[in-house]
Amino acid sequence: QSALTQPASVSGSPGQSITISCTGTSSDVGGYNYVSWYQQHPGKAPKLMIYDVSNRPSGVSNRFSGSKSGNTASLTISGLQAEDEADYYCCSYTSSSTPVVFGGGTELTVL
């Protein structure tokens, strides 16, 4: 099972909005509303930011939002803050023999 496709890096200035894409197939992202997003700071464990495409866990800032169109899911961060600088990974359920797949990760730089 190939990893979902994410851009290697994105950047933005404080206060701006950025969007990270996550492209899969009809067997994963496009076939199910089971896409989640994780934030990982260097040397730390991942943190759940979005689940089921667009839901935020309790305690996650409403500056983080998720959406999906066809085989591509997206994570949008509005009002960028320095603390948002981290790696972001998408994750999807798949119908393959390996039922969970991550994206390759996107490094977000806040300029």
Added chain:
Amino acid sequence: QVQLVQSGAEVKKPGASVKVSCKASGYTFTSYYMHWVRQAPGQGLEWMGIINPSGGSTTYAQKFQGRVTMTRDTSTSTVYMELSSLRSEDTAVYYCAREVSSSWTIADYWGQGTLVTVSS
């Protein structure tokens, strides 16, 4: 509060096996599945498999079939991940993570990670 505490770092030789533990506390151990996810140095997250602590059933990523074994001990609320026939490419940080849904994509609590180094 929910906590997942993993065992310490390991150094293994190629061909050996490693067994990493993850002790859960702060919730009903048998009510939530547990993932194992690894991350090689400078690389992304890789899903290895999942175990149901209630009955012990497992689902492994195809890549690790035949080399990984996930078990649990309900008396100590601990899950284990054993990886055999280690090679240098298995050098990574291994995480356990609690799953809260039937979609297997919502991991709300993660262990601190265990670094496994494979080197001759």
